[in-house]
Amino acid sequence: MDVNQDVDVTVVGAGPVGLVLAAELALAGATVQVLERRAEPDEAMKAGAINVPTAEALDRRGLLPAAEQVQRELLSPPDDGRRAPESRFTGHFAGMVLDPDRVDWSDPDLAAHTAVAGARWVPQRELEALLADHVVRLGIPVRRGVGVTALDDTGDGVLVGTTAGPVRTGWLVGCDGGRSTVRRLAGIDFPGTAPELTGHLAVVDIADPSMLASGWVWSTRGAYRYGPQPGRVVTVEFDGPPADRSVPVTLEEVQTSLRRVSGTDVTVTALRGAATRWTDNARQAAAYRSGRVLLAGDAAHVHSPFGGQGLNLGVGDAMNLGWKLGGVAAGWAPEGLLDTYDAERRPLGAWVLDWTRAQTGVMRGDAPSAALREVVGDLLSTREGATYAVKKISGVTQCIDLPGGHPLVGRFAPDLWLGDGSRLADHGHGGGFLLLDRTPGGVFARRAAPWAGRVSSVTDDRATPTGVLVRPDGVVAWASDATDPAAVTDLEAVLRQWAGAPSASPLLHRR
Numbered sequence: 139m140d141v142n143q144d145v146d147v148t149v150v151g152a153g154p155v156g157l158v159l160a161a162e163l164a165l166a167g168a169t170v171q172v173l174e175r176r177a178e179p180d181e182a183m184k185a186g187a188i189n190v191p192t193a194e195a196l197d198r199r200g201l202l203p204a205a206e207q208v209q210r211e212l213l214s215p216p217d218d219g220r221r222a223p224e225s226r227f228t229g230h231f232a233g234m235v236l237d238p239d240r241v242d243w244s245d246p247d248l249a250a251h252t253a254v255a256g257a258r259w260v261p262q263r264e265l266e267a268l269l270a271d272h273v274v275r276l277g278i279p280v281r282r283g284v285g286v287t288a289l290d291d292t293g294d295g296v297l298v299g300t301t302a303g304p305v306r307t308g309w310l311v312g313c314d315g316g317r318s319t320v321r322r323l324a325g326i327d328f329p330g331t332a333p334e335l336t337g338h339l340a341v342v343d344i345a346d347p348s349m350l351a352s353g354w355v356w357s358t359r360g361a362y363r364y365g366p367q368p369g370r371v372v373t374v375e376f377d378g379p380p381a382d383r384s385v386p387v388t389l390e391e392v393q394t395s396l397r398r399v400s401g402t403d404v405t406v407t408a409l410r411g412a413a414t415r416w417t418d419n420a421r422q423a424a425a426y427r428s429g430r431v432l433l434a435g436d437a438a439h440v441h442s443p444f445g446g447q448g449l450n451l452g453v454g455d456a457m458n459l460g461w462k463l464g465g466v467a468a469g470w471a472p473e474g475l476l477d478t479y480d481a482e483r484r485p486l487g488a489w490v491l492d493w494t495r496a497q498t499g500v501m502r503g504d505a506p507s508a509a510l511r512e513v514v515g516d517l518l519s520t521r522e523g524a525t526y527a528v529k530k531i532s533g534v535t536q537c538i539d540l541p542g543g544h545p546l547v548g549r550f551a552p553d554l555w556l557g558d559g560s561r562l563a564d565h566g567h568g569g570g571f572l573l574l575d576r577t578p579g580g581v582f583a584r585r586a587a588p589w590a591g592r593v594s595s596v597t598d599d600r601a602t603p604t605g606v607l608v609r610p611d612g613v614v615a616w617a618s619d620a621t622d623p624a625a626v627t628d629l630e631a632v633l634r635q636w637a638g639a640p641s642a643s644p645l646l647h648r649r
């Protein structure tokens with residue numbers, strides 16, 4: 139038997155979300171294993187880019203240089219004369235690519251997160267590879283070729299049936315994709331809206347590329363996009379969902395779809411790598427937790443890939459859940475911490491579903507949708523419209539409703555540069571809470587000292603904010619521009635709320 143018989147948390151699925159989650163659980167002190175039914179990583183083309191919170195999550199764990207290297211290789215000039223992707227990443231809304239020259243990059247939300255701008259074009263396959271290396275470095279076992287088939291939540295743990303035999307685990311997290319077995323076995327509802335389209339993504343060789351226009355092109359059947367990376371083709375057809383999503387996509391299928399939406403008889407001569415077929419099913423789990431079973435990533439929400447949100451949403455789930463469940467498993471979490479996972483993440487998931495539904499509405503081939511496209515296109519070509527959309531797509535405006543009067547609270551920590559030339563994010567590679575203390579006598583750091591195993595203090599001599607407490611997922615839990623006793627008392631209350639009772643025992647005491 140290859141699978142661990144007694145582990146704090148078993149993560150089902152070694153996609154991007156399962157890998158991030160496993161790493162965060164381990165950094166929070168839990169013992170963890172990953173079960174993945176595929177013998178080898180999935181080679182299908184999916185996400186092509188990451189958003190700001192995902193890039194910042196990589197940054198916080200020291201993985202940014204590897205992501206930047208991926209982007210450098212991707213952006214090296216193509217050999218067939220086609221345009222390489224724009225290095226200043228903006229994204230698109232319903233195929234309307236946002237012009238970087240119209241965006242107000244001095245907008246405070248955008249300007250607060252510039253340090254990760256060098257790593258946005260990071261395709262999913264390469265991201266998964268660098269996350270898999272990270273997981274291996276943390277010593278987490280990933281058991282490939284092991285599928286989960288049954289579960290029984292006994293109240294004090296979960297008995298899991300797998301293709302390699304039974305497993306007992308404290309907690310089970312389904313990161314097993316949109317057709318999640320864990321979600322079904324846990325009896326969690328998955329309400330939402332029905333699909334109405336079939337999309338394809340492929341990298342192809344084309345005999346007569348001059349037949350295709352570059353950029354997004356619409357017709358009454360749907361839309362296609364050729365480029366900007368060499369040979370990359372996306373088609374969207376509003377003729378219902380695919381009949382069978384499990385059969386591999388063939389060259390003929392891509393060519394037929396491309397011919398239909400482009401109205402040409404273009405010839406595809408080769409498929410480079412595995413193509414993908416998708417639809418716009420938009421559904422969200424009615425709850426992200428049922429007893430000792432939790433969901434994250436596509437297992438918790440599915441929607442069309444328009445605007446590139448799914449992977450990023452799932453990585454955000456994993457960052458949010460990892461330290462909380464890890465803290466529960468390792469025994470340091472305060473009461474109710476795990477409940478905040480659903481409360482903080484489901485509203486954002488619901489927003490993403492609507493963001494993608496809005497794009498479906500604008501992309502249909504009918505006359506009202508075409509008219510709506512004109513209106514939305516006009517708005518997005520204004521400075522305000524382009525800035526609004528880029529802020530939404532990039533994730534820089536994401537925030538959680540947390541108590542506390544400081545404007546940073548509930549937002550992802552901005553790029554805070556320290557007097558020694560480092561950034562606050564440079565100090566978070568090992569996980570845990572980060573406390574930035576800029577008071578002359580280090581009063582905040584002294585008050586946090588009893589939490590030394592969970593909270594790392596960084597002192598600095600710059601002015602404001604005078605103190606910032608960043609949770610392990612990068613969200614600011616507390617911030618102050620003052621140094622008075624009230625601020626110190628406030629910090630202590632927030633530490634108790636998120637990091638539990640004071641204890642100098644290290645986060646990693648279980649490993």
Ligand SMILES: Cc1cc2nc3c(=O)[nH]c(=O)nc-3n(C[C@H](O)[C@H](O)[C@H](O)COP(=O)(O)OP(=O)(O)OC[C@H]3O[C@@H](n4cnc5c(N)ncnc54)[C@H](O)[C@@H]3O)c2cc1C
Binds near residue numbers: 174
């Ligand atoms: C064409 C396309 C383009 C996309 N573009 C973007 C984009 O630009 N930006 C973006 O953010 N997102 C994008 N997405 C969405 C993104 O690919 C998904 O959101 C992401 O893969 C979700 O990751 P995950 O880890 O939750 O699930 P998955 O990647 O689906 O991984 C789930 C894993 O669980 C395993 N598994 C399943 N069942 C079991 C079981 N019973 N036992 C054990 N293992 C199991 C699977 O084998 C798989 O490895 C795109 C998707 C598609 C299809």
